[in-house]
Amino acid sequence: MIATSPRRRALKVSSIALGLALALSAPAMAADLVISNWDGYMAPDAMAAFKTATGVSGEVVVHATNEEIMGKLIAAGGKGYDVVFVSSPFAEVLNKLGLTEPMDHAKIPNLANLYPEATKLPHDVGNSFSVPYTWGTTGLCYRSDLVKTAPTSWSDLLAPSDALKGKTTMLATDRWLLAAGQLDKGFSVNETDPAKMAEVKDLLISAKKTLLAYDDTTFYSKLVSGEALMVQAWDGWCNYGIAEKPEIKYVIPKEGSDLWVDTMVVMKASEHKDDAFKFINFMLDAKNHAWAAQNIDYKVPNKPAMESLPADFLAKFPNMAMPVADLVKFEQLRDVGEAQRDYSKIVSEIKAAQ
């Protein structure tokens, strides 16, 4: 759900057609280690390099969305996978369901590379069951050459000026769509109070009238083409737009953002836990982790990896250079349990509104 690199777009679209069909299919079991990750979210030669370094062979299967891999893991009790990449609220759910293996810190010396802040994330203080792989913010991505005054608030998106009407998009995924309204109202991004959520719903229904589309796969290309002038975007995806058109800029509204975190977890049902920890240790190696920052343009919570990024790269994508202390000020999306059903209903109401 969070973010997928451009390489992952095609896959996400085909998942619309194939998602259900694949939901219960198990991965092939030929290799020793089975990793499930988003397509293009790690170096293409990572498994070969891992084998050279450790002698352990592994296979990567891809999932298009958090929900897809969650369906498979819950249906099969976590069997068939060793290491899985999921966003933090989903890691939290896997842990609550008892499907995750506690992280054996002694077997992952590269945990020392993590920023101290990345070891205290509220969803898993002390990295007891998950290790952060990438993190970032959700904000406004806009065409600085075509938008007269730079946006500063979520209201610039939710109640746009006449010039922007019909030229804005919001993310289609439930939690982030709601988060824009929650933040604008000054609520928590995990707010579940029905009265407050009714306010958020009304706000988002009125915003809908000014939207071009709900889009979480092609919004940055709409910015590049000028079809949209301002969009709600994950920072890494805004970077894809910036890479194609330097006039595109990213801003975090004054009301704030959420802190999204994509994590790695080891499955309790894994039969190769030692090798799974070796794999996580390998990914946390500064050089390997820097690959993610430089190739998928997402911030990584790895101090030496971030410090190795070239100056011209940081100049091109200013949000990559955001200080960690500023990043962790934002609230993480957390699992909201039973309230998820209300969230789904509110989103249905927004999307069904005229």
Next chain:
Amino acid sequence: MAPALVWLTALMVVPCALMLALAFFRRGIYGGIDYTFTLENFGLVFDPLYASIFLKSARIAGTATLIAVVIGYAAAYAISAAPRRWQPVFLFFAVLPFWSNYLIRTYAWIVLLNREGLITQLLRWSGYTGEPPSMLYTEGAVIAGLVYNYLPFVILACYAPLSRLNPELAEASRDLGASAATTFRRVILPLTVPGIAAGAVFVFVLSIGNFVTPALLGGGRFQMIGNLVYDQFLTANDWPFGAALAMALIAIMLLVLMAQALAADRASGRAAQAVGGTDG
């Protein structure tokens, strides 16, 4: 018979029964299924919110069906009136789009309809200077996409009875003094109702459950029942409610199929009469 029965059971009855069973349970707190019996999912289908999405889907699918039938029947009529040796060629061109992927055909509409798309460029070329029209991400775009994608079904379904029509019937009608319009209305149209009904059912049933077209051409701003089912299964992780919605959708489709069977039955009765059948 036996292999067909095994096939039907394995691929139709068993999966549908599983889904039906799921609909009677609750969503677990973290997704998954909590095996406590409940009827609340079926109750929720009639919640004004979800009922309104059903109605809206039916309206969009109905409009698409109407447009597809008018265009498709006219096309089938034209093809059946063409010289015999050309008919297979025209039919070939009518079904040609089926040879490419549904998604690709739908994306092609995005290229056509977007604000700086081909249609806007054509307008500009012909001297239009105003704001580019907003065509993409509207209900019209969704309907256009559905009509386009399912039109070949209507053409094929209408072509079959039209091409089998005995030309002597039209001749007889004219000899008896009927105008071309009356001949069409009272002879040709009634005899081809089964084809129209079959084509209409194809478009309606495929449209009402569709979720790719509203997602891509509606920009997510138009939610149809297919999108709702998709969201329950893949976003909300509420399989029981998704299953209940899917069952309601299947029930609607069965009703439509029964109506079609009825229409076809009546029409074949009329056809028997028209050709001086036994019950005349």
